[in-house]
Amino acid sequence: DAKTTQPPSMDCAEGRAANLPCNHSTISGNEYVYWYRQIHSQGPQYIIHGLKNNETNEMASLIITEDRKSSTLILPHATLRDTAVYYCIVRVGGRGSTLGRLYFGRGTQLTVWP
Amino acid sequence: EAGVTQFPSHSVIEKGQTVTLRCDPISGHDNLYWYRRVMGKEIKFLLHFVKESKQDESGMPNNRFLAERTGGTYSTLKVQPAELEDSGVYFCASSQVTGPNYGYTFGSGTRLTVV
Secondary structure (H helix, E strand, C coil), X not given: CCCCECCCEEEEECCCCEEEEEECCCCCCCCEEEEEEECCCCCCEEEEEECCCCEECCCCEEEECCCCCEEEEEEXXXXXXXXXXXXXXXXXXXXXXXXXXXXXXXXXXXEEEC | CCCCEEECCEEEECCCCCEEEEEECCCCCCEEXXXXXXXXXXXXXXXEEEXXXXXXXXXXXXXXEEEECHHHCCXXXXXXXXXXXXXXXXXXXXXXXXXXXXXXXXCCCEEEEEC
16 A cells, blocks of 8 residues: 555646655655656656655656655656656565565646646 | 557457457566556556566456466466456556666556446
């Protein structure tokens, strides 16, 4: 089951930063925070992930609080094509047969408007 | 590189019939995953292959679903006999490495409609 809580919807003006919050208060020390998005009827698309340090790539930045109980995905300059459902996922680390699972919740519907 | 390919993209079948979905992972990716979203629900994990072996199949809903990955390349997911509640979108994903520090690449999915 999903271990994250996200707002069901948000909107953002094109060209502005979109900041998507996620709560994961029960996260364990070896669990990673992943972000995926799903644009309309396409398959989920990987965005970024992190363990405890902030991360940045060409798509987004991930800010994880020091206690790791929450994080924020930042799209620095949102475009209309960023309209999608964004999923915050806590993924088990270490070893084990269930290592491959991702638990998707309901996600946040981000709407970018012109 | 080519992405994860799934086909058919859409399938409409009658209740009681059999349907086989296929997934071609990214070349060289040993890990292959099946997920699905049924109407109004969240995306749920079905199973995970490492090469041709089933690493975790605990998400398979019942014995009407059979997944195979002979030779460790492409995978098929067969539903036999299909029921109305099997309708939804079936996603396949692949990754080169098993581990929590790597993202997956998903395919575009197969939309299955059982009537």
